[in-house]
Amino acid sequence: MRNLIDITDLSVDxxxxxxxxxxxxxxxxxxxxxKCKGKQLATLFFEPSTRTRLSFESAxxxxxxxxLGFSSAQSSSTVKGESIADTIRTxxxxxxxxxxxxxxEGAATIAATSTKVPVINAGDGTNRHPTQTLTDLMTIKxxxxxxxxxxxxxCGDLKYGRTVHSLxxxxxxxxxxxxxxxxxxxxxxxxxxxxxxxxxxxxxxxxESIEENIxxxxxxxxxxxxxxxxxxxxxxxxxxxxxxxxxEKLKNAKKDLVILHPLPRVNExxxxxxxxxxxxxxxxxxxxxxxxxxxILKLLNQ
Ligand code: CP
Numbered sequence: 001m002r003n004l005i006d007i008t009d010l011s012v013d014x015x016x017x018x019x020x021x022x023x024x025x026x027x028x029x030x031x032x033x034x035k036c037k038g039k040q041l042a043t044l045f046f047e048p049s050t051r052t053r054l055s056f057e058s059a060x061x062x063x064x065x066x067x068l069g070f071s072s073a074q075s076s077s078t079v080k081g082e083s084i085a086d087t088i089r090t091x092x093x094x095x096x097x098x099x100x101x102x103x104x105e106g107a108a109t110i111a112a113t114s115t116k117v118p119v120i121n122a123g124d125g126t127n128r129h130p131t132q133t134l135t136d137l138m139t140i141k142x143x144x145x146x147x148x149x150x151x152x153x154x155c156g157d158l159k160y161g162r163t164v165h166s167l168x169x170x171x172x173x174x175x176x177x178x179x180x181x182x183x184x185x186x187x188x189x190x191x192x193x194x195x196x197x198x199x200x201x202x203x204x205x206x207x208e209s210i211e212e213n214i215x216x217x218x219x220x221x222x223x224x225x226x227x228x229x230x231x232x233x234x235x236x237x238x239x240x241x242x243x244x245x246x247x248e249k250l251k252n253a254k255k256d257l258v259i260l261h262p263l264p265r266v267n268e269x270x271x272x273x274x275x276x277x278x279x280x281x282x283x284x285x286x287x288x289x290x291x292x293x294x295x296i297l298k299l300l301n302q
Contacts, residue, residue, distance in 0.1 A: 214250070
């Protein structure tokens, strides 16, 4: 049984096919309205979420299926001491597919080995977030018409941001992508992720200034400084507003720059940017639903 725990669980061809299906769903919603009739999705969110949980639920409802689940560990028997494995084994008696978010790195892998129904990793700690990556890839394809030959800047909390870890892993399998990692030294991309690029001899640079590097970028992927991952609150306070993208910083950017952000944002993109045609982060939000519909269909029809 196939799960989606890490983006590398999908081949490049499978990712490209999912994007095609996502694009078709976006154009022809009615065609898919009953594809999952009689099927049930569980959304088990041990960590807060707005987009991922609600887009999964909206995706399943728009496919004619149903959903159940919880949006906080506090409302599950986890608070009584139940293990991830037992929770998953229990829920899989009730549903056909599970999407799970958990604060512990590797939790989705434990879940997948505890059930025969497909498990989708909706974010595991600071590790990976593969369905956000599918969303990002669909949005890049929509904006640029391709998933190759561009320079992407990733900016902000590259240490704790699971979305950028998954996105690097995915894009490392496409042709001629250049990476500029923009972060303070405390929040640099982890070695484990850089090693993916080193092993493939893919070039990247690590810098601290957004202003000095923005002119080279085709895509700028902003990220939130992940307050919930910091052990030292003073360090968070010192770093939280280190990058704020505003009109002034975009002065030297390309006219066709694509600005992405997985959201939620705090201060890292000024609201004055939201109406700039280069701002694509609310398109990401919308595409997240369609690509998750495509993924549910794929995993239930295998
Ligand atoms: N992008 C993302 O994972 O958002 P949520 O935390 O709101 O699900």
